[in-house]
Amino acid sequence: MDVITHRAIEYLLLPPGGPILLGFLGLLYWRFGYGRRVFVFALLLLWVTSLPITADLLAQGLEIHPALSEERLAESHPEAIIVLGGGRNLDAPEYGGDTVSARELERLRYAAKLARQTGLPVIPSGGAPIYFGEPEAKIAARILQDEFGVSVSQIEAASNTTWDNARLSAQLLKKLGIKQVLLVTNALHMRRAIYAFERNGVEVIAAPTSFIHKTNTRHVWLEGLPNGLAVKNVAYAMHEYVGLLWYYFK
Structure with missing residues (x-):
């Protein structure tokens, strides 16, 4: 698989592409009961993957090497x-x-x-x-x-x-x-x-x-509000987890 195809698949599956694609599938089958449930799940998934707290939690498992002292x-x-x-x-x-x-x-x-x-x-x-x-x-x-x-x-x-x-x-x-x-x-x-x-x-x-995980957050309540930077960081973290799994199995 070439790099461009790999990136296209990644964009379609990782946030925000994955939840959006799932939402479209829910709309496609809206007349069926499961279609509505899929749409609601996609909306919730999009919300969760847009939160700074989600990015922070994902980063904790990846940022295991401290800053160079x-x-x-x-x-x-x-x-x-x-x-x-x-x-x-x-x-x-x-x-x-x-x-x-x-x-x-x-x-x-x-x-x-x-x-x-x-x-x-x-x-x-x-x-x-x-x-x-x-x-x-x-x-x-x-x-x-x-x-x-x-x-x-x-x-x-x-x-x-x-x-x-x-x-x-x-x-x-x-x-x-x-x-x-x-x-x-x-x-x-x-x-x-x-x-x-x-x-x-x-x-x-x-x-x-460029650490994402911070031990001291000044405005904790903002961690529960979605923003574009969080989407970017969540997608980056998920990319790294998938990459690690690929390396381990490869």
């Missing part, structure tokens, strides 16, 4: 920083073409911070999985150099999936003689990313960023 960094011996691609913003007029997504920009910002803190080289990883054009790693390298002042000498620009990130990065690291790396990606994605890298023989120190 000074102590953890001091006791380890990483030789490079791997930062994973996270999608692109197509045809951004203010940049004159494609650039990285907001999600990837968060990763690049943290990777740049770690590079300045440790003096380690940064290796962006990411190809062009859906759209033709410049690989994400090349765009990321340019942003790191031009906007964050971090020079990049090595990239991995052929990967289409997280597993590819790990497999192809492992090959590059072996050529460079690097055994241990700091791995930068979203906290929600870190569990699956580490699984992939370790299965490909890379010794990884987790350096997660």
Whole structure:
């Protein structure tokens, strides 16, 4: 199955596509009793998957790696920083073409911070999985150099999936003689990313960023109100759970 077909199926099944599709099925069979019940269930499902509290609960099972501490960094011996691609913003007029997504920009910002803190080289990883054009790693390298002042000498620009990130990065690291790396990606994605890298023989120190789960919520009552950001986070979390299951069974 190609990446585009995979993404289309994902969009149809995960929120909000899944509940909406289920609701249409309920309307299609509205004249039957079960059709009404399916429609009501779809509406409730859409509500639940739009709540910040749902996103938070799902994130707790994925964000198992804490933020990188000074102590953890001091006791380890990483030789490079791997930062994973996270999608692109197509045809951004203010940049004159494609650039990285907001999600990837968060990763690049943290990777740049770690590079300045440790003096380690940064290796962006990411190809062009859906759209033709410049690989994400090349765009990321340019942003790191031009906007964050971090020079990049090595990239991995052929990967289409997280597993590819790990497999192809492992090959590059072996050529460079690097055994241990700091791995930068979203906290929600870190569990699956580490699984992939370790299965490909890379010794990884987790350096997660952009945590969703918060231990202290200032306005608890807002957690029970639906919003668009929660839908996005729930879909992202469910994507990661499905990805983990796929990796385990694969």
